[in-house]
Amino acid sequence: MAQNIYDDPKFFAGYSQLPRQVHGLKGAPEWNAIKAMLPPLEGKRVADLGCGFGWASRWMRQQGAASVMGYDLSEKMIGRARADTDDEAIHYRIADLDRLELPVDSFDLVYSALAFHYVADFDRLVGMMHRALTLGGALVFTIEHPIFMAASQPDWIEDEQGRKIWPVNGYSIEGERRTNWFVDGVLKYHRTMGTTLNTLIRQGFQIDRIEEFAPTTAQISENPGLAEELERPMMLLVSAHTT
């Protein structure tokens, strides 16, 4: 079973104060890039894996999705998602993505934001999603970028000229990474870009687009702290469809 950090009170308290949790999708700088990768939502049956507070689930219904099933490991997240949602076509369920089995041929879109890097068995998950999608169905997801995750000490350092450097090592050595994020020892799984994309292809997906999120000039003007995201990609965005 996946580690459930989200129900740790200390983690939850910190996490709930992140801009993207306070302000929803508008607080996520990569949201416009994600939107551009989504298929038209009108009439679609959507699964939202790692739905958190349900921000994206509700947005997709507003865009005309026929139904949205949101899944999350955290009781606290699902509890708040249910409290914040008044829509009979959105359902939230507690589920571990390392074990979840969606019904076969039941969804037109599987969406997931920043959840799959907590999943140990990506191959199982991708096969399951392929079975759950109809033919031509779309998969759009974001994960922490492997450049961001690989290193043993993933934090900025300065070079001799005082320029920021992001360290990379152990890139080809996949598996567990432990970091401290609100609490100590948050468990994530590093996979190379090659493994992520080849797993999708092998399980029957065709890759449509890859984005390594970088802020726009306008975003940096508004929030100068985002400039460091040009130095190394923090997030990988992928869209694909079943064949």
Next chain:
Amino acid sequence: MAQNIYDDPKFFAGYSQLPRQVHGLKGAPEWNAIKAMLPPLEGKRVADLGCGFGWASRWMRQQGAASVMGYDLSEKMIGRARADTDDEAIHYRIADLDRLELPVDSFDLVYSALAFHYVADFDRLVGMMHRALTLGGALVFTIEHPIFMAASQPDWIEDEQGRKIWPVNGYSIEGERRTNWFVDGVLKYHRTMGTTLNTLIRQGFQIDRIEEFAPTTAQISENPGLAEELERPMMLLVSAHTT
């Protein structure tokens, strides 16, 4: 026109002593990975872009390719390729990949090893290759990995624990990179993984496989210096086909 470092006598002297130039394909640790990505060669019409001394061109004919056209910017490379080849179905031409136009619908496989990162206009090149290939034709190429190329000072540094770190910065800022390699100011073009793959997809290729070359345990036993290649990928290998 692309920078022609290869005909610089100092560069050529150093370059010619690289294991992969002295020993050919056996001297390239990624060669087995490339071979696994190639389609069956029997009867295929092949273009080898950046063919150098012609090692791969000759190997492909040995595997049954009907014909091989090798292209390289360097007169010295093409001169030696011609001198080393005795096969009427292999032709070598001097050509700049920034300008080369192959005849339409004339090749079943386009292959290129470590040449495309010298090309300024990748979009033009990919469109041209797509037109030159028959429907379902294969493109297999290797480039320096964007993790390897991105940084302003692309060289190992040591962290406080004495562990090797590869520096990344400026990843999302694409374009010229200058490095010193046998001579000063070798000009390369950094593109993100996203740009490389999205360009292929937009021009009508379907991605089949991505490899970020990492040595096997057996390779490291034989050549312990290769272990550092596990820390960060130096080469990106891509296979795709036209649709």
